[in-house]
Amino acid sequence: MVIRLHLALLAFLIAAPLGIARAQTERIAIVYQGAPGDYFYQQLERGCSELAAKEMGDVACDVRPVTAPTPLSNTLRDLIEGDYAAIAVWPVDPNELLSALADARSAGIPILTFNSDLPPEHKDLRLAYFGNDQRELGTIFGKLVRQFAQDGGLICMLYDPGNPAEVERLKGMRDVLPQPIPPDPLTPGSTGTIGWEEAPGCPIAVANDVEGAAKQVGDILDSISGLQALISLNSRSQERDETYRQAVTPFIPKILSFDLGVFGYGTSKTQEDFLERGTSSVQVGERPLKLGYDLGYAMKRVLQRKELVILDGNGRPIIKSIDMLQPQDRTPPIGFDVCRRDNAFECTGRSTAIQ
Numbered sequence: 001m002v003i004r005l006h007l008a009l010l011a012f013l014i015a016a017p018l019g020i021a022r023a024q025t026e027r028i029a030i031v032y033q034g035a036p037g038d039y040f041y042q043q044l045e046r047g048c049s050e051l052a053a054k055e056m057g058d059v060a061c062d063v064r065p066v067t068a069p070t071p072l073s074n075t076l077r078d079l080i081e082g083d084y085a086a087i088a089v090w091p092v093d094p095n096e097l098l099s100a101l102a103d104a105r106s107a108g109i110p111i112l113t114f115n116s117d118l119p120p121e122h123k124d125l126r127l128a129y130f131g132n133d134q135r136e137l138g139t140i141f142g143k144l145v146r147q148f149a150q151d152g153g154l155i156c157m158l159y160d161p162g163n164p165a166e167v168e169r170l171k172g173m174r175d176v177l178p179q180p181i182p183p184d185p186l187t188p189g190s191t192g193t194i195g196w197e198e199a200p201g202c203p204i205a206v207a208n209d210v211e212g213a214a215k216q217v218g219d220i221l222d223s224i225s226g227l228q229a230l231i232s233l234n235s236r237s238q239e240r241d242e243t244y245r246q247a248v249t250p251f252i253p254k255i256l257s258f259d260l261g262v263f264g265y266g267t268s269k270t271q272e273d274f275l276e277r278g279t280s281s282v283q284v285g286e287r288p289l290k291l292g293y294d295l296g297y298a299m300k301r302v303l304q305r306k307e308l309v310i311l312d313g314n315g316r317p318i319i320k321s322i323d324m325l326q327p328q329d330r331t332p333p334i335g336f337d338v339c340r341r342d343n344a345f346e347c348t349g350r351s352t353a354i355q
Helices: 002-024 039-051 072-081 094-106 120-125 134-148 164-176 210-223 241-256 269-277 288-305 341-351
Strands: 026-033 059-066 086-089 111-114 128-130 153-159 196-198 227-232 261-265 282-285 307-311 317-321 337-339
Touching: 026 039, 026 072, 026 288, 039 059, 039 288, 059 072, 059 288, 072 086, 072 094, 086 094, 086 288, 094 111, 094 120, 111 288, 128 288, 134 164, 134 227, 134 261, 134 282, 153 164, 153 210, 210 227, 210 241, 241 261, 241 269, 269 282, 269 337, 269 341, 288 307, 337 341
Parallel strands: 026 059, 026 086, 086 111, 111 128, 153 196, 153 227, 227 261, 261 282
Antiparallel strands: 282 337, 307 317
16 A cells, blocks of 8 residues: 555656646747648758757747638637747738737737748837848849859849749849940940840749749740840749759750759759759758747747847847847848759758758
């Protein structure tokens, strides 16, 4: 009888801390418009759930991709009602989210935005923005085109005009790719300036479906005579592997001889294979694994320490109480990967490891 009492007491003492730990575990979520199980989801989920969990523990991370055209606000409200402690969201359509974000604020749930931010007048609905400057990403694409076509040339961009991040990428490209200026007939010896001319009809709105987007690439390469570079500012055209390869395969000789540049957004394993097979010249990615880690770690830090890491006026990271945060405060950028055939191994490593 004494032995049984001792065993029962031991079982209680062991079980009690575990029960307390489970009760203290808080749930956080990352919400964005995308496809369940795709590369972006896998990397976000691993970064948040596996890697960030090792740092502070006792937080369960839930990554929720929402397939368009289902509104993100529906999922956001489900999370608010489901007692999630903090939420990170990619606001592709900020206006659609404003009411749900106001509900989150009323419920005391801290919100982080990533990859796209809210308009200035609504930034008080979120705690901080994480990710990269999308206009800077556009300048990276533009500089790569300048390196590829140093004497200027005919270019075309494929993008989603309804996505604010891609609109910013397009602006960034145009910042560094000026139009050619012809010689001035009234100025003796005038030679004009080289530039990069957008082909008629470009930029082109990408198709809503991945099959159509992949076929668009082939149609553009086939129909625009003298095209030197095609830049896809989102990954949709490369998400259907076989269709994309079929569309681009006829142009592999021109790509491998550097007579044609095909630049893509995203650095999944499949997209890196495009480089090896000659169906892409360059892929530029945003490190979703590190993004997932940074978002997960930041939300846990907000919940457990009531603080965030931001940049000071000189761009150096400092710790700041969330009560003192200002809408204009900047968090450290995630960073970009530029992947080519000559750095494929190095780039693969960056896609699967924290930087």
